[in-house]
Structures are given as C-alpha cells and as structure tokens.
Amino acid sequence: DTGFGWGPEGGTPWNGAARDTTFGTMLLEDFCESGGYNFHVDAAPGRYKITIFYENSGYWGGEQARQQERRILVNGKQVWSEVRPDGAAHALYRFEDVEPVNVDIWDTYMRDELARPVQFEASTDANGLSIRFEADKSWGSKVAALTLHRVEDKSAGQWLQEQLELVEAEFRRKAICLDPPAPPFELPAEWEQYGLVAWTVGIEDTITPDTIPATIVLPEQLSASRLAVRGEYEQFCLAIRPFRDLGECQLKLEQPFPFPTKTQVVYYNTSRGFSNIAYHIRPHTLREKDVVSLPKDVTREIIVTVHIPPDAPPGEYQSFFKLLDVHGKLILDVPLKLDVRPVTLSRDTDFLMGYFGLMPPSLIPESQRQETLAQTLEMLREYGMNALSGGPSWQLTGWKDGEPVIDFGHMDSFFALCRKYGFDRPLNGYGGARFRGLHDGYEKGQSGIRVEQESGLDYPEALMSAWRVVDAHARQQDWPTIFYAMCDETRVREKAERELEFMQMMAEISAAFPDTVRTSGSYSVNFRTRPDDEDDMLLWHQRFFDALDINSLNSHDVSVLKEAEHLGKEVHIYNQGRTRYSFGLYQWSEFRKGVKARWQWHLNVLHGYQFFDLDGREPDTAMICYGRDTIYPTIHFERCREGAEDFYLYQTLWDLARDRQDPAGKRAAALLEDMVAQVELNQRRPPDGFDAAEFRVVVIKAIETLTQ
Numbered sequence: 001d002t003g004f005g006w007g008p009e010g011g012t013p014w015n016g017a018a019r020d021t022t023f024g025t026m027l028l029e030d031f032c033e034s035g036g037y038n039f040h041v042d043a044a045p046g047r048y049k050i051t052i053f054y055e056n057s058g059y060w061g062g063e064q065a066r067q068q069e070r071r072i073l074v075n076g077k078q079v080w081s082e083v084r085p086d087g088a089a090h091a092l093y094r095f096e097d098v099e100p101v102n103v104d105i106w107d108t109y110m111r112d113e114l115a116r117p118v119q120f121e122a123s124t125d126a127n128g129l130s131i132r133f134e135a136d137k138s139w140g141s142k143v144a145a146l147t148l149h150r151v152e153d154k155s156a157g158q159w160l161q162e163q164l165e166l167v168e169a170e171f172r173r174k175a176i177c178l179d180p181p182a183p184p185f186e187l188p189a190e191w192e193q194y195g196l197v198a199w200t201v202g203i204e205d206t207i208t209p210d211t212i213p214a215t216i217v218l219p220e221q222l223s224a225s226r227l228a229v230r231g232e233y234e235q236f237c238l239a240i241r242p243f244r245d246l247g248e249c250q251l252k253l254e255q256p257f258p259f260p261t262k263t264q265v266v267y268y269n270t271s272r273g274f275s276n277i278a279y280h281i282r283p284h285t286l287r288e289k290d291v292v293s294l295p296k297d298v299t300r301e302i303i304v305t306v307h308i309p310p311d312a313p314p315g316e317y318q319s320f321f322k323l324l325d326v327h328g329k330l331i332l333d334v335p336l337k338l339d340v341r342p343v344t345l346s347r348d349t350d351f352l353m354g355y356f357g358l359m360p361p362s363l364i365p366e367s368q369r370q371e372t373l374a375q376t377l378e379m380l381r382e383y384g385m386n387a388l389s390g391g392p393s394w395q396l397t398g399w400k401d402g403e404p405v406i407d408f409g410h411m412d413s414f415f416a417l418c419r420k421y422g423f424d425r426p427l428n429g430y431g432g433a434r435f436r437g438l439h440d441g442y443e444k445g446q447s448g449i450r451v452e453q454e455s456g457l458d459y460p461e462a463l464m465s466a467w468r469v470v471d472a473h474a475r476q477q478d479w480p481t482i483f484y485a486m487c488d489e490t491r492v493r494e495k496a497e498r499e500l501e502f503m504q505m506m507a508e509i510s511a512a513f514p515d516t517v518r519t520s521g522s523y524s525v526n527f528r529t530r531p532d533d534e535d536d537m538l539l540w541h542q543r544f545f546d547a548l549d550i551n552s553l554n555s556h557d558v559s560v561l562k563e564a565e566h567l568g569k570e571v572h573i574y575n576q577g578r579t580r581y582s583f584g585l586y587q588w589s590e591f592r593k594g595v596k597a598r599w600q601w602h603l604n605v606l607h608g609y610q611f612f613d614l615d616g617r618e619p620d621t622a623m624i625c626y627g628r629d630t631i632y633p634t635i636h637f638e639r640c641r642e643g644a645e646d647f648y649l650y651q652t653l654w655d656l657a658r659d660r661q662d663p664a665g666k667r668a669a670a671l672l673e674d675m676v677a678q679v680e681l682n683q684r685r686p687p688d689g690f691d692a693a694e695f696r697v698v699v700i701k702a703i704e705t706l707t708q
Contacts, residue, residue, distance in 0.1 A: 057608030067140025384644030396437035583643025
C-alpha cells in the first residue's frame with residue numbers, strides 16, 4: 001500500500017534484525033540487517049540516483065559489520081560492491097595508526113568510514129526497483145538509511161545534499177572536544193637551540209597534546225632516576241613538547257641496561273563518558289617504537305620500561321636515552337639512572353586479582369585466536385595479574401538412558417594453556433565457563449524445562465546428575481575451581497525471584513562438588529537495615545548473599561564483612577578503579593579487612609571500532625588493544641601494573657614481618673597497618689597526602705632492614 005517495503009520475494013527480515021545503536025547522528029542510530037533480502041520500490045519508469053547508508057559499528061561488541069565483501073543488486077544486476085581485505089577484523093585495525101591530533105574528527109573517522117554514503121544509479125524495470133543486499137557474512141548489510149530520486153531531479157538532489165550536510169552538522173554539534181587550549185608558555189632560552197622542551201613525568205600523570213611543563217629543568221640537568229627491586233618493572237617517563245616541526249625522530253638507548261628493556265611511544269585516542277560523544281584527547285596505547293613523529297606544539301610521552309629479573313645483581317646502573325633528528329643528529333641526551341636494591345619482590349599472595357574478559361574477540365580471524373590467547377595470558381602475568389575471568393564454555397547436548405551427554409569442547413586445552421602461563425587459581429566464570437544447555441542465563445529458564453522433559457528427571461535431580469559428570473571430568477583433567485556466575489546487578493524483583501530459586505538449587509551443587517564449582521554473583525548490598533518489603537531490592541540482594549558461596553560486590557561496607565564472617569561467606573569486589581592506588585594500597589587495605597579477590601572491568605571489551613571511542617554503546621575501557629601484529633597495553637594497564645607491584649611489595653614486607661616479635665618486625669608490620677587504618681572500606685580515593693611512590697621507598701627500606 002505504501003509503494004515500498006520488503007519483498008515480495010524473500011520475505012521480511014527476522015524479528016530482531018532491526019536494532020538501535022545510540023551512536024552518532026540520528027540517521028545512523030538504528031539499522032536493519034538486510035543481507036539476503038529485497039527492498040522493493042514501486043518507482044515510476046526512469047533512472048534513479050540511490051543513496052544508502054550502512055551502519056558499521058553496532059551497539060554492543062560483536063555487532064560490528066562482519067563482511068569481507070558486500071554488494072547491492074538492483075533488478076538482479078549488481079550495481080555496487082566493496083571488498084574489505086580484513087573482513088570482520090576491519091573494525092579492529094581501521095584506525096590503528098590514526099590519532100585524533102591536528103585532524104578533523106568528522107573528516108578522519110566519519111566521512112570516509114562510519115558515515116560514508118554508498119551512491120549509484122539504476123534504472124527501473126516493469127515492476128519498479130527491487131534492491132537486494134548481499135554479503136558474505138551476517139551483520140554485513142546493516143542498512144541505516146535509503147533514499148532515491150530521479151537523476152534529472154535537481155531539486156531532490158539539492159535536498160539530499162542538504163540532508164547530508166545536516167548529518168555532518170549534527171555530529172559536529174555532539175562530538176565536541178572538551179579540552180581547553182594549551183596555556184601560554186614561554187620557551188626558556190636554554191631550550192631554544194633544541195627546538196623543544198623535555199621533562200620527566202610519572203605514569204599516573206595525564207599527558208595530552210597540549211600539556212606543558214609545570215617546572216623546567218635546564219637541558220644539561222635533565223635526568224631520570226628510579227629505585228627498583230628485583231622481579232618488577234620500572235618505567236622512565238619523559239614528556240617532549242616541540243616548538244618547531246622536528247619530523248620523524250629516532251629513539252635510541254646508548255649503553256643499554258643489562259636487563260630486558262623496551263622504548264614505547266604513547267599514542268592518543270578520543271575518550272568520552274557515558275550517554276554522549278563529547279570527548280577529550282587522552283593517552284591511550286603504548287607502542288614499541290624506534291622513531292617518533294614530533295610535529296610543532298604537540299606534546300608526546302615516551303616510556304622506557306625495564307624488567308629487573310629476580311636474580312639481578314643489586315647496584316646502580318645507567319643508560320642514556322637519545323633523541324636524534326631525521327638526519328641522525330643528536331637533539332636530546334637524557335641519563336637514566338636505575339638503583340636496584342637487594343630486595344626481591346614476592347608475588348605469592350592468597351589474594352586474587354584479575355580483569356573481566358579474556359578470550360580474543362571474534363573479529364580476530366579464527367586461525368589467530370589461540371596464539372592471541374597465549375599472548376594475552378603471557379601479558380596478564382607480565383602485568384601482575386594472578387587470576388582470570390572468562391573462557392570457553394561446555395555444552396549439554398542431550399540425554400541418553402537418563403544420563404547427560406556433554407561436549408566439553410575446548411575446556412581441557414584451555415585450562416592446560418592457562419597452567420602453562422602460571423594461571424592455576426580458581427577461574428571467575430563471569431563472561432565464560434558456562435554450562436550451556438542446562439539453564440538460561442542466571443535462571444532455570446526454558447532450557448531447564450527442556451532438560452526435565454528430555455531427562456525424565458525433576459530439574460534439581462537432573463542438575464545434580466549433569467554436574468556430577470562435569471565434576472568427574474574436571475577432577476580427572478585437573479580443572480581449577482570455577483566461580484560460577486549466578487547474577488549480574490539484578491534490579492527487578494521478578495528476575496531476582498527466579499535467580500534466587502536457581503541459586504538455591506546451585507547451592508546443593510557447590511556443596512556436593514566444591515572442588516569444581518562455587519557459586520558467585522555480582523551486585524551491591526549492605527546489612528545496615530534488613531527490609532521486609534519484597535518490593536525493596538535490598539531484601540533480595542540480602543537473600544542472594546545468604547544463598548551464594550561468593551558475593552562479588554561493587555558497593556560494600558563493614559556490615560557486609562560482618563555478615564560474611566557470620567555466615568561463612570567469601571567477599572570479592574569488582575570495578576573499583578583503574579589507578580595505581582586502586583590496585584595498590586586500596587586493594588591491600590581491602591585484603592587486610594577480609595576481602596579475598598578483586599575483578600576489574602575490562603580486559604578487552606570492544607564497542608564499535610577499536611581506536612575510536614565515539615561509537616558503540618559505551619566508552620572503550622579495555623586494558624589492551626589488538627594491533628595487526630601485536631597486542632598493545634593501554635596507559636591504564638600500565639598504571640594498574642604499578643599498583644599491583646605496590647601490592648606485592650606490601651605483601652613481601654608483611655610476610656617478612658608478621659611472624660617476627662623483634663622490634664624491627666613489629667615496626668614493619670605497624671608501618672603497613674597504620675597505612676591501612678587510613679583507608680576506609682570501599683574508599684576509592686587515596687587518603688589526603690598519600691604518595692604511592694614515597695611510601696614505596698619507605699617499604700623498600702623496611703624490607704632491607706628485615707633482610708640484612
């Protein structure tokens with residue numbers, strides 16, 4: 001009746017093919033996956049100009065355009081096609097080498113990629129125009145908009161051009177850079193001959209393209225010193241701001257340290273908050289480089305990271321960071337001094353720390369994922385993590401003679417790989433390690449009903465039978481214990497009721513097979529009050545606490561730990577921060593107060609295009625990014641490692657001091673406990689005046705005193 005619509009041949013896209021993305025302009029905020037479908041227009045005879053917008057970023061991770069090739073046919077004839085050599089990985093690598101510095105955001109990211117119209121001409125046949133979308137993968141033909149007008153209709157063409165200009169204007173209105181301009185700065189005469197100014201910074205400092213030094217050191221006095229202990233990583237951070245275009249400069253270390261060392265350049269990216277795309281330009285990934293581009297008035301951070309082996313001889317070491325121009329002429333020479341103390345960092349702790357997320361994204365070619373996973377595990381160990389969250393899952397495929405038939409898939413090889421890289425602690429089952437086909441999400445669901453029908457057993461009995469088989473296999477294959485996720489910030493009473501029912505069934509399972517599975521859930525709770533109103537979600541969360549073995553909490557307080565001690569429950573924390581303090585003193589304080597583990601969002605979450613933070617549902621908060629040839633750590637990952645090494649240093653001192661009754665041992669224990677006393681439970685900000693680097697020096701000296 002409308003003169004346009006899906007079909008008639010091929011029908012209509014399935015229920016769920018149309019989605020909202022919330023990203024960008026109104027034109028691109030929704031789409032319909034149209035691959036394999038025809039869109040028919042009862043157009044009058046003639047030749048038409050057709051404009052189509054594809055939506056490529058998606059809403060959640062995994063909804064990015066997946067195709068390598070896609071095409072459009074009109075009345076059975078191909079009128080347009082494109083090939084993306086990287087296929088699904090296009091969203092990973094498209095902006096890998098692009099930075100939002102001295103560029104126009106629309107022109108760089110949107111005009112030629114995310115908001116690029118497809119335009120072509122086509123003639124009608126006797127039935128009008130039948131436009132067919134094809135791609136070699138699903139989620140390859142996500143159509144956001146379609147327009148057409150007669151080729152000779154100049155007014156329609158002008159109207160369309162105006163609409164495209166409005167799309168651009170709307171994006172520019174939303175995607176505003178919130179960074180202030182660089183403050184005025186007068187280059188000291190001593191630095192003029194260098195064409196730049198350089199100064200040392202810390203890993204916690206936020207260096208942007210417009211950062212200028214707060215204080216200035218004369219060129220001949222510029223140096224960097226670090227106090228180090230064996231078994232840790234130490235970083236020398238240097239900021240450089242050119243006042244003329246220096247081009248591609250070489251980075252060299254002369255008289256390198258006798259330890260593994262890498263020189264990295266910090267790349268910039270857009271960085272936004274939730275619910276809008278106004279942004280800042282912020283440091284993002286660290287790239288191992290031997291050259292760096294130094295255009296005028298763009299501050300750049302260079303990081304030299306040294307790994308001090310556990311058996312490194314104590315002593316003072318010196319290297320020299322050198323910056324050379326395009327012709328190899330020396331511009332800058334900075335001494336790097338490393339004082340390795342006779343202290344060895346112990347990473348032996350009962351506290352678990354790790355990130356949500358683990359498995360490489362499905363956008364990476366399948367042939368590369370196992371190698372990428374191995375690289376990820378190696379990197380996590382390098383960055384101080386001792387526990388994992390996520391992984392593959394296993395599948396209930398049916399029942400035979402009343403017994404479950406289970407496909408364990410890649411679980412055995414996965415756990416073997418984890419052990420190879422030193423991960424043998426319990427696995428957090430959030431985001432992976434699920435028993436598929438046995439239940440739906442965090443409740444019994446339709447899968448549970450089907451299990452009853454196929455097994456001929458009551459569901460609790462079938463549940464026990466299925467997990468008994470898993471337990472036998474897990475013990476034979478030496479699986480670690482799985483913290484089985486049972487809820488995720490439940491906010492609706494009806495859902496909470498169903499989840500609680502399933503938790504209580506699973507409590508029987510964990511009691512029967514405690515080496516294989518313990519129940520866990522992510523939410524917030526307190527016991528300052530005990531409501532009896534069943535519409536109050538606190539009541540349900542308190543019931544969760546009673547039903548679960550492990551309560552992984554965001555917001556928490558002293559009442560929670562008292563309740564945990566009373567009930568014999570374990571408390572974990574999650575999403576507490578991505579700073580040195582959060583992984584250092586804060587985490588140590590939580591451990592000393594009774595918390596057993598922390599999990600942080602997120603190792604590798606990906607919304608839309610990697611290396612561009614203004615698309616997809618949420619900001620990009622990943623700790624790592626996938627390059628074409630390597631995995632890049634982010635600046636937040638570096639800061640968290642610095643904090644984790646603080647934690648291990650406190651643990652090292654505590655292990656030395658806690659069993660000693662002499663004055664030196666008591667003073668060392670008191671040093672740590674006095675600092676812990678300054679941090680309240682759930683205190684996300686450091687105490688006033690706390691300096692992690694200064695406290696680290698005090699702790700190192702205390703360790704030296706106890707080991708002399």
